[in-house]
Amino acid sequence: MSNRAWVTLATNDSYGLGALVLAHSLRRAGSVYPAVVLITPSVTDAMRGRLNAVFTNVVTVDVLDSRDAAHLALLQRPELGITFTKIHCWELTQYEKCVFLDADTLVVQNCDELFEREELSAAPDVGWPDCFNSGVFVYKPSQATFDELIKYAQERGSFDGGDQGLLNSFFSNWAQGDIGKHLPFLYNVTSAAFYSYLPALKHYGQNLKIIHFIGAAKPWLQQYNWESSSVDAPEHLREFLQLWWDLFVGQVHPQLDVTMSGVAGN
Ligand code: UDP
Ligand code: MN
Numbered sequence: 185m186s187n188r189a190w191v192t193l194a195t196n197d198s199y200g201l202g203a204l205v206l207a208h209s210l211r212r213a214g215s216v217y218p219a220v221v222l223i224t225p226s227v228t229d230a231m232r233g234r235l236n237a238v239f240t241n242v243v244t245v246d247v248l249d250s251r252d253a254a255h256l257a258l259l260q261r262p263e264l265g266i267t268f269t270k271i272h273c274w275e276l277t278q279y280e281k282c283v284f285l286d287a288d289t290l291v292v293q294n295c296d297e298l299f300e301r302e303e304l305s306a307a308p309d310v311g312w313p314d315c316f317n318s319g320v321f322v323y324k325p326s327q328a329t330f331d332e333l334i335k336y337a338q339e340r341g342s343f344d345g346g347d348q349g350l351l352n353s354f355f356s357n358w359a360q361g362d363i364g365k366h367l368p369f370l371y372n373v374t375s376a377a378f379y380s381y382l383p384a385l386k387h388y389g390q391n392l393k394i395i396h397f398i399g400a401a402k403p404w405l406q407q408y409n410w411e412s413s414s415v416d417a418p419e420h421l422r423e424f425l426q427l428w429w430d431l432f433v434g435q436v437h438p439q440l441d442v443t444m445s446g447v448a449g450n
Contacts, residue, residue, distance in 0.1 A: 187279055188279060188280065189217055189218050189241070189279045189282050190210055190217055190218070190219040190283050190285055191220045191221075191273045191276060191284045192207075192219070192222070192285050193223075193270055193284075194222075194223050194231075194235070195223070195227070195269055197231045198404060199287040199288075200223070200234070200287075201404045202286075202287035202402065202403070203221050204436045205290065205403070205428055205432050206289060206290060207219045207221075207238040207239055208431045209292070212291075212431070213293055213294040214294050215295075215296055216296060217296060217299065218239075218240035218241065219238075219239050220241040220276060220282075221239045221241075222243050222244075222269065223235065223245070224244070224245060224246065224269060230441045237439070245269060245272040247272075253334050254271070254272070257335075257337055257338035260338060261338065261341055264337055264345070264346075266347070267342060267345075268334070270318075271330065272330070273325070274325050274326055274327075274329050275325065277327055278325075281299050281323075282324075282325055283298050283320070284320070285394070286318075286319035286320070288319070288402055289372070289394050289395065289397070290395045290397070291393070292393060292395055292427065295371060302322070302324075302365060303355075304316075305366070306318065306320060306322070306358065306367055307366070307367040307368065307371050310380060315348065316348075316366075317348065317372050317396070318348040319374070319396045322367075332354075333354055336350070336353070337350050340353065370391050371393050372394055373385075373393075373394065374398045375401070375421060382420060385420065397424075403428040403429065406425055406429075408433075413430075415429045
């Protein structure tokens, strides 16, 4: 059991809030697996303290470390900064199998069964379903894979400038290979689906496992009414944003320093 872990990433305190809520959602769902967060030095000490209290392991990755292969690659491709930071998850070789979750995801129901899947398992992206969305993926930590990914990124970059383009090119047989590596969409329901196919969301929504708040409208940036304990959002999004905020208000906010609470809502 201990050789498996959930992994997320926060390069600043805002995404740190997302990571905290995500960790609480994993607990709430009764996951038996530990949660690890990758952070960069730009995360404040106060946030680091909060992350330490909730995550089993807080790992600082420094893309500016000159001993780091990623550093050299980054000098040539500065636009890939956050992407390279995410790729560091392959270096967690103390674990045999991991599931990476973006910090803007929320686990709604237990999905420990994901660890039975192989690298690289992921759900389709709604924008181009022959690509997987890189906000949720099952992978196997390996120094060799990390090195190959960095080399690949250095030589070819990423077609979308981010980790999703890089990972889709690297794991290019995902679309037409082993269907077992296609996670059901329920494991990464991106908020765009709420607009594009609302009847499906209504029909299948009760089986939803992981929600992913993609795009600019992150949960921590939403208007929250502290008097009525409700989040101000379009109807179909409200239920899920409310879940995020209930966890934030119940589990995360009471533990924050005064200086940090200003990062979310208003
Ligand atoms: N991330 C981060 N700092 C940033 C941007 C992104 O730590 O400034 C991490 C975080 O884990 C985030 C993930 O990278 O969830 C991918 O970015 P994002 O979720 O914003 O992309 P989207 O899912 O909206 O395409
Ligand atoms: Mn995301």
